[in-house]
Amino acid sequence: MRKMSDKKNEKIEAERHRSEKIEESGQATLDRNDKNRTIHLISIIGEVEGHDNLGSNSKTTKYEHILPQLAAIEDSSEIDGVLVLLNTMGGDVEAGLAIAERIASLSKPTVSLVLGGSHSIGGPIAVSTDYSFIVPTGTMVIHPVRMNGMVIGVPQTFDYFKQIQDRITSFVCDHCEVSQRRFEELMMETGVLTKDVGTILVGEEAVKEGIIDEVGGIREAMKKLYELIEKKNTKKGKNLKGDKRG
Numbered sequence: 622m623r624k625m626s627d628k629k630n631e632k633i634e635a636e637r638h639r640s641e642k643i644e645e646s647g648q649a650t651l652d653r654n655d656k657n658r659t660i661h662l663i664s665i666i667g668e669v670e671g672h673d674n675l676g677s678n679s680k681t682t683k684y685e686h687i688l689p690q691l692a693a694i695e696d697s698s699e700i701d702g703v704l705v706l707l708n709t710m711g712g713d714v715e716a717g718l719a720i721a722e723r724i725a726s727l728s729k730p731t732v733s734l735v736l737g738g739s740h741s742i743g744g745p746i747a748v749s750t751d752y753s754f755i756v757p758t759g760t761m762v763i764h765p766v767r768m769n770g771m772v773i774g775v776p777q778t779f780d781y782f783k784q785i786q787d788r789i790t791s792f793v794c795d796h797c798e799v800s801q802r803r804f805e806e807l808m809m810e811t812g813v814l815t816k817d818v819g820t821i822l823v824g825e826e827a828v829k830e831g832i833i834d835e836v837g838g839i840r841e842a843m844k845k846l847y848e849l850i851e852k853k854n855t856k857k858g859k860n861l862k863g864d865k866r867g
Contacts, residue, residue: 650699650700658701658702658850659699659700659701659702660701660702660703660704660843661694661702661703661704662703662704662706663690663691663703663704663705663706664682664706664707664708665682665687665705665706665707665708665739665743666682666706666708667681667682667708667709667710668680668681668682668709668710668711668712669681669682669684669709669711669713669716669717669720670682670713670716671712671713671714671715671716671717672713672715673713681712682712684713684716684717684719684720688719688720688723691723691727692723694727694729695727695728700729701729701730701850702729702730702732702846702847702849702850703724703727703729703730703732703750703846704731704732704733704734704842704843704846705724705731705732705733705734705746705749705750706733706734706736707733707734707735707736707746707747708735708736708737708738709738709739709740709743710738710740710741710743711741711742711743711762712741712742713742714766714785714789716742717741717742717743717745717746718742718745718788718789718792720746720749721745721746721748721749721792722749724749724750725750730751730852730853731750731751731752731849732752732842732845732846732849733746733747733748733752733753733754733842734753734754734755734837734838734839734842735747735753735754735756735759735760735761735827736759737759738761738762739755739759739761740761741762741764742789743761744761744763744789744793744832745789745792745793745796747761747833748793748796748797748832748833749792749796752846752849753797753833753834753835754833754834754836754837754838754842754845755827755828755833755835755836755837756824756838757824757825757836759823759827760821760822760823760824761821761822761827761832761833762820762821762822763804763807763808763819763820763822763832764808764817764818764819764820765786765808765809765818765819766782766785766786786808790805790808793832797831797832797833797834798831798832799830799831799832804832807819807820807822807830808820824836
């Protein structure tokens with residue numbers, strides 16, 4: 622009787638811990654299912670917060686929360702794959718690129734799903750995974766780097782802006798099928814946004830441009846992630862057999 626009570630308390634405590642984790646950082650680790658695979662969910666929502674704290678009324682994704690968690694995922698033997706859910710307006714370029722680079726370097730299978738939108742620096746994060754999805758009504762806004770506040774009006778400032786832009790362009794084009802020339806055309810389009818330069822891509826348009834792999838929702842994203850996990854495990858098993866024969 623006591624053992625059953627202890628197990629029940631442990632389950633309640635685990636659920637409470639998971640709820641707190643979701644509330645604080647938008648992350649959760651799904652329990653092992655009938656496929657005996659554990660998936661970790663990471664949400665990139667609101668604005669990606671960098672070195673400066675945003676207002677208390679703003680929905681933010683803090684990169685100092687995401688980066689350590691990604692390192693823990695890589696080191697964990699319990700987690701088999703990662704699903705990244707995106708509904709972001711963009712944010713700090715350095716922080717967004719840091720998250721994208723960290724996701725791209727994971728050895729675990731990864732899949733991203735663009736829900737409401739993945740704008741600005743959310744683009745590199747969306748394409749950083751092994752495979753990407755966007756819902757039919759999801760949007761991506763491709764535009765040049767912008768900066769708020771005062772800037773020094775000298776050539777070096779604009780050179781620095783160009784370096785940042787080149788880093789973003791290079792990363793995106795290295796992790797999806799869009800060409801650099803086409804991506805820059807989308808970025809500099811003047812006839813789409815009313816008061817800005819850039820392009821809005823909705824659902825299938827992002828797929829046609831070669832930025833996102835496929836239109837789909839959570840069902841398709843989870844199915845693809847399980848496929849990637851099985852493929853990796855099969856390849857790993859073959860390699861182990863090969864090592865034993867050697």
